[in-house]
Amino acid sequence: MSEPLLQVEHLKKYYPIERKWFGKQGAVVKAVDDISFSVMQGETFGLVGESGCGKSTTGRALLRLIEPTGGQVRFDGTELTALSAKELRMKRRDMQIVFQDPFSSLDPRHTVQRILEEPLIVHGIGDRQERQRMIRELTDVVGLAQSHLQRYPHQFSGGQRQRIGIARALSLRPKLIVADEPVSALDVSIQSQVINLLQDLQEEFGLTYLFIAHDLSVVKHISDRIAVMYLGRIIEIAEKDKLYSAPRHPYTQALLSAVPEPDPDMRRARILLQGEVPSPADAPVGCAFHTRCPKVMDICRARRPELAETGEGHLAACHLYPDTLQEDERIHS
Numbered sequence: 001m002s003e004p005l006l007q008v009e010h011l012k013k014y015y016p017i018e019r020k021w022f023g024k025q026g027a028v029v030k031a032v033d034d035i036s037f038s039v040m041q042g043e044t045f046g047l048v049g050e051s052g053c054g055k056s057t058t059g060r061a062l063l064r065l066i067e068p069t070g071g072q073v074r075f076d077g078t079e080l081t082a083l084s085a086k087e088l089r090m091k092r093r094d095m096q097i098v099f100q101d102p103f104s105s106l107d108p109r110h111t112v113q114r115i116l117e118e119p120l121i122v123h124g125i126g127d128r129q130e131r132q133r134m135i136r137e138l139t140d141v142v143g144l145a146q147s148h149l150q151r152y153p154h155q156f157s158g159g160q161r162q163r164i165g166i167a168r169a170l171s172l173r174p175k176l177i178v179a180d181e182p183v184s185a186l187d188v189s190i191q192s193q194v195i196n197l198l199q200d201l202q203e204e205f206g207l208t209y210l211f212i213a214h215d216l217s218v219v220k221h222i223s224d225r226i227a228v229m230y231l232g233r234i235i236e237i238a239e240k241d242k243l244y245s246a247p248r249h250p251y252t253q254a255l256l257s258a259v260p261e262p263d264p265d266m267r268r269a270r271i272l273l274q275g276e277v278p279s280p281a282d283a284p285v286g287c288a289f290h291t292r293c294p295k296v297m298d299i300c301r302a303r304r305p306e307l308a309e310t311g312e313g314h315l316a317a318c319h320l321y322p323d324t325l326q327e328d329e330r331i332h333s
């Protein structure tokens with residue numbers, strides 16, 4: 001784990017809001033609002049936050065499955081945002097996505113055989129015989145039986161369907177997999193099986209993961225580093241152990257307090273956040289979290305804190321840590 005495989009800089013995705021009678025012209029939903037992070041080769045980078053904070057949009061925009069509004073994405077030495085559609089198609093081999101709901105992402109009219117063969121055909125890989133061999137190998141590595149190949153998606157359980165989704169993502173031997181809530185739709189008993197499978201595959205194929213989840217307990221096991229998102233922005237990034245043992249941002253502290261902890265000595269007092277997440281179409285001025293923050297200060301209502309180092313490799317966007325103020329702001333505060 002040394003070089004970044006993926007570098008995301010100032011990524012933005014804004015959606016225009018349709019103007020109603022007296023609506024503000026030019027109003028936008030800031031689904032992803034200027035976020036930056038890197039994912040190292042071989043790393044699992046967790047991206048966590050409540051529903052609607054922009055996790056899926058981030059995953060899709062960086063792969064250019066949707067077009068970003070702004071920012072740069074450098075993947076394996078190539079600037080993705082500068083590629084033509086054709087160049088992007090070629091690059092897609094190296095970066096795949098696994099979706100939350102494998103049922104809606106697998107064509108119900110096709111057998112597993114066809115689902116797994118399609119990406120190979122699209123990318124002109126092997127002849128028919130060679131593709132058959134590759135598909136047999138793929139079914140083995142994800143723990144499906146050869147007899148499953150002639151069946152249709154609806155004939156499988158949720159966990160098995162996710163194995164098919166993972167096999168499809170793996171078929172092109174990608175370097176990066178964006179796993180967008182890959183276990184959220186599964187029973188808890190099945191979740192750990194799928195997470196273990198992803199870990200085994202990472203080791204076997206040297207994969208790098210961007211692992212998206214809405215709660216911190218799911219990413220705890222699998223991630224090396226974790227970024228926490230709130231209202232379209234990253235508010236904290238740290239190595240997993242640091243994030244769990246010494247969370248900096250009051251929002252991360254609240255999320256962590258909701259994670260069930262079997263060890264009574266490690267249990268945290270539950271921090272209940274007041275109010276709802278504001279709309280990304282009308283984010284509060286200053287720190288977007290100030291309307292719900294139990295530690296809110298005057299400055300939080302006026303100035304937005306930048307994501308800055310609060311310790312080695314531990315970044316937080318919070319005025320509790322003075323380094324997050326700009327140089328000139330510090331002088332006057």
Ligand SMILES: Nc1ncnc2c1ncn2[C@@H]1O[C@H](COP(=O)(O)OP(=O)(O)OP(=O)(O)O)[C@@H](O)[C@H]1O
Pocket residue numbers: 015029030031049050051052053054055056057058214280
């Ligand atoms: N096509 C779209 N048009 C307008 N707004 C959108 C569109 N897609 C997403 N949004 C809005 O952008 C915000 C971020 O959505 P996104 O799906 O990325 O969040 P998320 O964190 O992945 O949530 P979830 O876990 O519920 O999928 C939400 O407010 C959502 O309503």
